[in-house]
Amino acid sequence: MRYVSLGSGSKGNATLLEHQGRSLLIDCGFSRKTLLQRLELARADAGQLEAVLVTHEHGDHAKGALALCEALDIPLYCSQGTAIKMDWTEHARWRSLTGGDLTRVAGMSVAAVTVPHDAREPLQFVVEAAGLRVGVLSDLGSLTPHVIAAYQGCHGLQLEANHDPEMLRKGPYPPGLQARVAGPYGHLSNAQCAELIRRIDWPGVQYLTAGHISEKNNHPDLVGQALALAFGSTSRPVHLLAQDQVADWCEF
Known part of the structure; x- marks a missing residue:
């Protein structure tokens, strides 16, 4: 298992986690083009990306997520509150998460954690695979x-x-x-x-x-x-x- 930050700050956030050739992305606060460029810089294969998880609706975490999921034909996971704020609830790519959920994504176990933040229904994530745990x-x-x-x-x-x-x-x-x-x-x-x-x-x-x-x-x-x-x-x-x-x- 491995993970890498593709950028972190008020202008954009994204973290890639990978296990046995399968990967998921937590947040996509960059444009689709920029995110794909950063995957290349990380020597990561976009074709191995199976899902994007969005923590909340603020632009530095969410703005490029749907466009990326549409381009790669992969699901987008987030809370209903986040989906409402982003107008994603009717989109075919959206999958609902609730705090406390334990979900299998890209061969990894993802725990959704409710956090106090000024957003509609923010979540953060703990990802586990092969007995290893990464908390973002x-x-x-x-x-x-x-x-x-x-x-x-x-x-x-x-x-x-x-x-x-x-x-x-x-x-x-x-x-x-x-x-x-x-x-x-x-x-x-x-x-x-x-x-x-x-x-x-x-x-x-x-x-x-x-x-x-x-x-x-x-x-x-x-x-x-x-x-x-x-x-x-x-x-x-x-x-x-x-x-x-x-x-x-x-x-x-």
């Missing part, structure tokens, strides 16, 4: 017991470290947007991400990647410092994801 988690404003429990025992974790509170306070966002980002239905700060790592860390974690890092309200050095302390950087480095770069594969 972004776009949530607070750490609920449900989220902490759902992401236990993951061998790979891709988490959100969106903002530094002080940079957010002094940054260009107006007060209302600052409050939204830092609120309980917004985005995780570096400190909240570090706290999540402490709450779910176990010796079996092999990869930790941090994404959705704000270009205006955060800095990679701050993310690395906060998360390394929580994760134990001496033996298990933290990998930071970029908006405009395809990351290296995390392979088990």
Whole structure:
């Protein structure tokens, strides 16, 4: 099993997971053309892609999903709330997911996890294959017991470290947007991400990647410092994801 971020940030998000020559995509916040180009950069075969899972309706996660599914003739999975917001409920490609569902997709088991975010019915995902678990988690404003429990025992974790509170306070966002980002239905700060790592860390974690890092309200050095302390950087480095770069594969 392996996974790779094709880009992570406010301008677009997509994560590819692959097992035994079959793959699924979590989010497609890029145009179909850009996403296919990024698959090529990752040396991934678009013909092996069997489904797209969308976490919620915000454009940096959903805008290219339906066009990609139509082009590749594959299903699109998301909650009914997301489908309503995106006007997908009557589309033949749409498959409904509900928080708590366990679904088989591309030979992998996908658990849909309800999260607190300012969207209609947001979900995040834990994917398992051959006894290996990868948790992909972004776009949530607070750490609920449900989220902490759902992401236990993951061998790979891709988490959100969106903002530094002080940079957010002094940054260009107006007060209302600052409050939204830092609120309980917004985005995780570096400190909240570090706290999540402490709450779910176990010796079996092999990869930790941090994404959705704000270009205006955060800095990679701050993310690395906060998360390394929580994760134990001496033996298990933290990998930071970029908006405009395809990351290296995390392979088990």
